[in-house]
Amino acid sequence: MSLHSNAVITPEQYLEMERKAECRSEYYQGVIYTKSCGNAFHSVITVNLAAELRQALKKRRCFVYSTDLRLRVTPSGLYTYPDVMVICDEPFFCDDRKDTVTNPVLIVEVLSNSTEAHDRGFKLAQYRKLDSLREYVLVSQHEPRIERYLRQPDDPWLYNESAGLDGSLRMESVGCTIALAEIYDKVEFAAGTG
Helix, strand or coil: ECCCCCCCHHHHHHHHHHHHHCCCCEEEEEEEEEECCCHHHHHHHHHHHHHHHHEEEECCEEEEEECCCEEEECCCCEECCCCCCEECCCCEEECCCCCCEEECCEEEEEEEEEHHHHHHHHHHHHHCCCCCCCHHHHCCCCCCCCEEEEEEECCCEEEEECCCCCCCEECCCEEEEEEEHCCCCCCCCCCCCC
């Protein structure tokens, strides 16, 4: 993430600029940050996971969104574009433009060298503020390994990890299981990591 401007702006000003922009940026407490770009494997993993989720949830009232839909975590805090989000029942939008949602039950971020620390630390802390969120999933693109944080009934978060192409990812928030081999289909790993 790189700083886009050092001027402090309101969320309304950010949304107005973002809706006209050619490239996406994220917003946090008055500051705009340039969103980093992914690579081919990041994109393949994101599409694979979104496609598998869509298929698994096809008969349920759940919507699977990828990087094109903005998420507002708090009204004056973080506005961002998760790699994959799932919203069940009705999406709640922050205004009548219907381009910014507020109620995902599941968020997935595909890790990259430039965003991993940010996704593990800052975004995890921010996403936990969402009352709707039940599960946060971090997907490695360098090895077949997925980490999952699941909100418990009394609000602590339970950590779980799945690894290896013969493993599977159980997403309790949406009641489905996906094989890691499907998530990592057509992804090439360095020797010894698959």
